[in-house]
Amino acid sequence: MIKVLAINGSYRVDGITDQSVEALAQALELGGAEVEVILLREFPIEFCLNCRACTQQPGVAPGKCVICDRMQELIDKIERADCYILAAPTNLGSVTAIFKRFMERLAVYAFWPWDMNGPQFRKEQAPKKKTLLVSSCAAPGILGRVFFGTSKQLKMSAKTIGAEVVGTLFTGMIAKQQHPKLPERVRTKIKALAVRLV
Numbered sequence: 001m002i003k004v005l006a007i008n009g010s011y012r013v014d015g016i017t018d019q020s021v022e023a024l025a026q027a028l029e030l031g032g033a034e035v036e037v038i039l040l041r042e043f044p045i046e047f048c049l050n051c052r053a054c055t056q057q058p059g060v061a062p063g064k065c066v067i068c069d070r071m072q073e074l075i076d077k078i079e080r081a082d083c084y085i086l087a088a089p090t091n092l093g094s095v096t097a098i099f100k101r102f103m104e105r106l107a108v109y110a111f112w113p114w115d116m117n118g119p120q121f122r123k124e125q126a127p128k129k130k131t132l133l134v135s136s137c138a139a140p141g142i143l144g145r146v147f148f149g150t151s152k153q154l155k156m157s158a159k160t161i162g163a164e165v166v167g168t169l170f171t172g173m174i175a176k177q178q179h180p181k182l183p184e185r186v187r188t189k190i191k192a193l194a195v196r197l198v
């Protein structure tokens with residue numbers, strides 16, 4: 001059975017990101033996949049220390065972080081999964097702070113010894129796993145995709161863990177109600193995206 005890992009960086013219970021990830025999970029499960037959703041807001045991890053101890057260790061496997069928290073558990077889940085959903089709303093032109101904290105802890109996927117100018121991605125040569133990217137914003141979706149950093153940041157996370165992006169759901173104009181409901185046209189798109197992933 002195909003294992004899908006969804007990592008959701010939304011702060012809000014049943015917001016647009018939660019609803020999008022849930023609709024995707026339902027569609028994928030109907031297609032026979034096993035889906036695990038990690039809500040970063042309920043999955044405490046520390047900030048990266050920028051010590052780069054993890055980046056000194058050679059090899060294609062993620063380096064070991066010096067911090068003893070749940071990030072290792074999350075890395076193990078990432079390694080075991082066949083494909084991903086990476087999701088975060090746009091706050092101040094960026095992924096949420098909670099998603100950025102997760103991204104920085106993905107430093108374990110970089111090999112960057114002290115004498116090298118920049119990092120090498122450990123998964124660069126590995127067979128690519130597929131991923132979908134999910135975001136939302138108050139601005140029109142197309143503007144959000146082009147002008148905000150969210151899309152780039154989600155793509156950077158995908159590249160770091162060795163995933164190729166096979167679809168993006170960027171729902172715009174969605175912040176005019178206190179409890180917005182996922183529009184029907186978005187649900188239709190979600191069904192098509194689920195097929196692309198598995």
Ligand SMILES: Cc1cc2nc3c(=O)[nH]c(=O)nc-3n(C[C@H](O)[C@H](O)[C@H](O)COP(=O)(O)O)c2cc1C
Pocket residue numbers: 010011012014015016017018089090091092093094136137138139144174175
């Ligand atoms: C602190 C904050 C900052 C935001 N910044 C932006 C922004 O820069 N651009 C934008 O289009 N929408 C912005 N929004 C709107 C959110 O992206 C939008 O409501 C999103 O759908 C929230 O996701 P959620 O429903 O999963 O909570 C912001 C909302 C908040 C609360």
